[in-house]
Amino acid sequence: MSSELEKNLQFLCAEKPSVAQVCREIGINHQQFSKYLSGRSRPSAHNLRRISRYFGLPDTVLCGSHEALLKIYLKKTRSLTERRRDPLATAFPGDLAALRPHLGAYQVHFTSTAAPGSIFVNAVFLDEVEGTVRSRLIEVLPEAPGRPRRWTRCDGKVGYQNGRIFVIDNETTDNGSLTMTILVPPHRQNKRYLFGKTLFLASVPLRAPTSSDVVWKKVEAYQSVREIISSCGAFERNSRKLDPLVRGQLASE
Structure with missing residues (x-):
């Protein structure tokens, strides 16, 4: 039987x-x-x-x-x-089996016209939820005169199509904007890194559309989300706190 x-x-x-x-x-x-x-x-x-x-x-x-x-x-x-x-239902998640190896936590490195000469580091978490892959990005805003260090959250969806990873996320505020990122899965010798482009609205001037090369570095082991967020913020381009590979990738931005 x-x-x-x-x-x-x-x-x-x-x-x-x-x-x-x-x-x-x-x-x-x-x-x-x-x-x-x-x-x-x-x-x-x-x-x-x-x-x-x-x-x-x-x-x-x-x-x-x-x-x-x-x-x-x-x-x-x-x-x-x-x-x-939904016309995008097949795009997100797209090839779920190919996307699953990329689930986890990452540091997101990029530049912005809001602070020339700096590299920003955010945190993002990719999780599978009922057959889709969701992104949860924590954007850390550095301290400024009269303003303490603070953070915002962006939630989104992730898809895998034709050997590329697509991420669209949205700030969880009433006037939040969409951010779009396209990433290339890593070479087998650099499994911790995803390289690509991100398109977003700069905070100044006049929330103008801008783009940047972006590097996602996978966080293999961590004790808590707070631990990852504590490593985020804005850094000088030549800061020793940044991964040399990341500095080199974003050097011309």
Whole structure:
């Protein structure tokens, strides 16, 4: 008799172009995965978690009754159909499997006409939420005469299309503006860095549109969001606090 996990996996894979593609996108051995499909073997806890995350389902649902999985799957399908009424629904997230390796926390480095000679550092966090990837950017505004250090928050969406990462975010204030960023995924020897261009409104003069080269540097390990934010702000271009690779990339800006 087929197990519930076996039936659930067979059903979910039937919705994909091929089992081989599923294995590639999960990063799991095809021969081993075939044993799960046939019921000859059960995945380890680690592999079960990878498979369930790929299909966007909790482990308990993937291993639970087939009827329960069908109900949840049909509900998600209806939700996806509704999202597709949005002309950008397929662009965000686009290729979700290709985008997932880039989830996490980053320092965002760029220049601005508001402060020539400086490099600004913000923090951004990319998280998967119900099949989409959301961005949460913390913009740190440095101290100025009569003004203490403060920060603003921008929320947005992230998409992956044709080998590029697209980010559109918006300040969480009534008069907030949109920022658009296009990033190139890293070379295998520089996995911590994303390079690209960002288009935004400068705070002065007259909130004019401006653009800048941008470098996202991944933060591999941190204790808290506060720790990352504490490293943000405005720095002199030759500051030793900045990564030499970042300084070199933004030197001509």
